[in-house]
Amino acid sequence: MKPVVRCLFVVAGMLTAGTAFAQDFKSQATAAAAQWDTAFNAGDVTKLSKAYTKDAVILPAGGEQVTGPEGAEKLFGGFIKGGVKNHKITVQGGDGDSDKGYVYGRWQADAGDKKLTGHWVNVLKREDGQWRTALHTLNLDQ
Numbered sequence: 001m002k003p004v005v006r007c008l009f010v011v012a013g014m015l016t017a018g019t020a021f022a023q024d025f026k027s028q029a030t031a032a033a034a035q036w037d038t039a040f041n042a043g044d045v046t047k048l049s050k051a052y053t054k055d056a057v058i059l060p061a062g063g064e065q066v067t068g069p070e071g072a073e074k075l076f077g078g079f080i081k082g083g084v085k086n087h088k089i090t091v092q093g094g095d096g097d098s099d100k101g102y103v104y105g106r107w108q109a110d111a112g113d114k115k116l117t118g119h120w121v122n123v124l125k126r127e128d129g130q131w132r133t134a135l136h137t138l139n140l141d142q
Contacts (some may be wrong), residue, residue: 008070008133022117024027025094026091026094029101032051032131033105036051036089037087042086043080045073045076046073048076049069049072052069052072052134053068053127054127056068056071056135057136058133058136058137059133059135059137059138060138061139061140062139064093078082082111083112084110086110087109088108089105090105090106090141092104095106096124100124101124101131102123103121104122105119105136106118106119107119114119116140116141118138118139119138119141120136120137121135121137121138122136
């Protein structure tokens, strides 16, 4: 086999492996989002907080920045106590490597008789062998 043809096979294999990793990363992110929704909808802020790195930054729409798992507990606990329920995350895309990545999508929830919706972006990193959120930003549709 000519060297050029061998090189094309190697490149094709690398591209296929990269696509498979991206699909696996997105499926992992989708599963994690479902777990996050389950914890939020159950009011389990302790479980929610475990999804964040020790130095995570959370930037809520129109609110003050909070940091770390404790900040996540306080912020999302406040949302739950305020009547936010039926939270649902949709992962639209993302990419990553073995120790860092990003994901983004849409979110929706109910607050009384209002339907809240918006976009979100998370930067993820591996911490203690688990994917955790290092940066979480969310906005609120008008």
